[in-house]
Amino acid sequence: MCGVEIKKNGNGNSEINNNSTRNYENGNGITKINGNGNGITSNGVHHSSRQNDDVVINLDQGDPKMYFPYWKNVDDKCTITIKASELMSYFADVSNGGVFYQMPEFTEAVRRVHRVVGNAVADDRYIIGGTGSSQLFTVALKALASTVKSSTTDYENYRIPVVCAEPYYSCYGEALEEGKSEVYKWEGDANKFKVDGPYIEVVTTPNNPDGRCREPVVNKEGGMVICDLAYYWPQYTPITAPADYDVMLFTLSKATGHAGSRVGWAIVKNKEVAMNMIKVMTLETIGTCHEGQLRATKLLDFVADGYDDQLVDDKPDGLFEFGHRVLAERWEKLRAAVESCGAFSLPDFPSDFCNFWGKHCQPNPAYAWMELKSGGEAAKLMSELKIRTRCGTRFGVSAKYIRVNMMESDVSFNLFLERLSTIKLE
Template identity: 45%
Template sequence: MAGKEGSGMVVRYAGRLGVVASVALNLAALALYIRRRFFGGSGSGDGGGGREIATVEPSKGKPLVTPDSVVNLDHGDPTMYEAFWRETGDRATIVIPGCQTMSYFSDVGGFCWFLEPGFEREVRRLHRLVGNAVVDGYHVLVGTGSTQLFQAALYALSPATDGAPMSVVSPAPYYSSYPAVTNFLNSGLYRWAGDANTFDGDTCIELVCSPNNPDGGIRKAVIESKSGKAIHDFAYYWPQYTPITEAAGHDIMLFTVSKCTGHAGTRLGWALVKDREVAQKMIKFIELNTIGVSKDSQLRAAKILGAVCDGYETSLDGEASRLFHFARQQMMERWSKLRAAVAASDIFTLPNELSNYCTFVKETITTNPPFAWLRCEKEGVKDLEGFLREHKIITRGGTKFGVDGRFVRVSMLDTDEAFNVFMDRLASLK
């Protein structure tokens, strides 16, 4: 009897030890998960031979700028917007489960089968809010940035014949990537033909960038021929850069998330296309080029554009939630500092400041272009890009835009640190 009782006690004691051991093991596993998930440590207790759980962290982007750094203002990298979105919190955050967005198709029965319906809704909503483009009667297309849509439009507008390639032109100074992107594939359908102001051919595709990259000017089509076709690049037609004077209603209009909200890394643009056949050809190009466009990027962009609209239509946070007001204030302050520095110098000039009535903010405002079109008047300086590089300022020279080397394009959209270092160095140049 005593033996059975002792045996039972041993069993019960062993069972309790098992429970304790199980709880301890679970707690250890939880601690390991927390360490790996939130602190980035490997935490493997087997000398590194155990299987580690991979953690995914976003890239760091560009290095921090110090007073001794080389300041790279060649690209229009819109990191200025980080400050706004850092304060936005969960209103622009989206979580995509692993089982979602797996299919190629977004809307099988829709006009553009890879266009997310939610993204299309927010695009139309945003344009109606800002009033910078007509959306009724237009097809919305999505692309991997506006560059892919630009290529799709060239394909759609070029005649499918065995004749000479269609000429592609734009008034100088034109966006520096237009020639390179147009000629990159050495297509038999189209070719770069230079400055629209000097074009003397019969037919062409004209690229109308307004506000213009690089000088911020407001552009209209130069080629008035009935056989001419136009693509309107409205990447910068937003109220932080220029007064909104009308709802544009051209045949093909290109926009991009990067310069609207600052999310360049999302790599997303959209087109408003009036003609159904042209839109179908553009869709076919994107289908063959990349088999559609990232659905994950579209979902994120829809959330971001929705947050922008909510900031004006439903938010109670006032100015703090209004993207265009934030960005316009930033641009105004930067342009004020730059114009003061240039006015105090003896060697630099800028285009004249322009103003107009803006239907979005309901007042007369000045233009604040995303790029400064800087000209050097110093005798002997014919290569301003090289001159500034010697002072650790990287810009993009005028020859890339179809004009002479006394001009450079300078990004106004970088971080405060980069802009302030640029201002200090510019002020020191005589």
């Protein structure tokens, strides 16, 4: 017999038996074994039975490990020391009008880096730090809802709908449904929203998961917009104009790659909304970590210094050149692998003029939004190759889509390409 049977041993590893040909249940559904010994078929897609190793590649989370080589190379130039006696008080800014828990130098570093990049209007705006943009998202929701409730009694018992055009970031709806708020509720796809009255639309641009630049779609009276601009940096997309929405969210994790510091910031136009956000932050966490703010200040200033003509005569490659180069190379390799594989498709992105680079350039999104052409469950197929991805159903669309993190380490990304190359369309 020339067929093979792939099964799991007691340790969860694959064993190959060359004496039989049959179907088996792998815990994720039925997988058909090819009778000629060349491989297996799942969801109408053929892939080789060759095993790379037993390592599970996690491309589910948006962990920005690709930035490690850049920062490792400048360790001696971007270091902070915190003494045991420092940063002990709750208070970081005692000036009138300041956010008491926020270091003034952090606020200025945020404004400076946005001036350098030109991706957002930050001067003459309220800068509110938070524990990543995830916390600031829910804080902004509460602040906007509170603003509506305090302005009129017409909506006293009204739960304000929150919408976002699909495919939308998976954690928006999950966070709202888990929170079970009495003042707002998740209503899903903004394209299907027809209700009159106050509402909040979340606009992610470039979009997570598909990388496309977007605008609000509802545009009805009483609407409020939260703009998530986590990926509006020149390594990911052309900077066409400074964003200037009422509430804008940014995160250090995607700007510089320092996800573990858990630092984000909101840029807010309206004073009442800003004061409500500060109040919520004070009640929930008494502000944010001063150590994280200090590290973020050092990092943002280091990045900005690299693009200051008065400070740098002979400029080496800065953070944005590094990120742009790495992502451009990865997208080129992924497109070649997908074309060779034939089982998936990728979106195309038009080039645009980038004010930061001073030329037309191609977007290099932080995630690959991959569609399985056969229409099956793409995440299930990837799991058979020991690749963890995020299923399209979590983004409000079909399971034939998956989101793949393009910011992982070189080792993980190259291993992903290697395993992807074993899939062949029958």
